[in-house]
Amino acid sequence: MSEVTIAELQQLYEPPAEAIQKAVLPHLVPFHKAYIAAATFFCLASGSREGLDASPRGGPAGFVKVIDDRHVAFADWPGNNRIETMRNLVEDDRLAMLFLFPGLEVFLRINGRGRISTDHGLLTSLMERGKTPKTAIMVSVEQVLFHCGKAINRARLWSLDGRIDRSNLPSVGQMKVALTGGSATEAERVDAHYQESVRNDLY
Incomplete structure (x- = not known):
């Protein structure tokens, strides 16, 4: 497969409109802050x-805290304990956040630099359900921009008829048994435990 050059790409695609280029800012403005305050999910x-690495992050509206025009922060809550994002940030502080807004046909992206914080005041401000996170990530904003929602509509992401039938794909338990060995009964136990954990053991 031949490599495509930048010049070839520029021949294939029109340059972005001036309005789109001007919409990429190095800091947050009020409408960015309004969307972040309403956000419940982003990919990091x-x-x-x-x-x-790309990892999902979610929480109640406001779980990403706007510190000022150039900084946001969010808690790191328990997941699979691979802590790949944290390891990455120790070595390379570049990151990107892509926000999805359920029901809306727009994305928000922040490109910037991240650092891990154990500051008590910050961690306390990010508490959820009475729980305090072990660490938080403070993001210095370098670029912020909106993306159009065409991908949402191509995926039918917010449409009821776009939902995947769970029975059409292997379950978590079935995949674990396939990888590590075990019986159908063991797969059912894993599935039951997963459903309980993924819905209730959130913090």
Whole structure:
């Protein structure tokens, strides 16, 4: 497969409109802050010499805290304990946040630099359900921009008829048994435990 050059790409695609280019800012303005205050989910991208990582982050509206025009912060809550994002940020502080807004046809992206914080005041401000996170990530904003929602509509992401039938794909328990060995009964136990944990053991 031949490599495509920048010049070839520029021949294939029209340059972005001036209005789109002007909409990429180095700091937050009030309408960015309004969307962040309403946000309940984003994907976080980071990387290191070992490779790249993207992880989902979610919480109640306001779980991403706007500190000022150039900084936001969010808690790191328990997941699979691989802590790949944290490891990456120790080596390479570049990151990107892509926000999805359920029901809306727009994305918000922040590109910037992240650092891990254990500051007590910050952690306390990010408490949820009476729980205090072990760490938080403070993001210095370098670029903030909106993306159009065409991908949402191509995916039918917010449409009821776009939902995937759970029975059409292997369950978590079935995949674990396939990878590590076990019986159908063991798969059912794993599925039951997963459903309980993923819905209730959130903090």
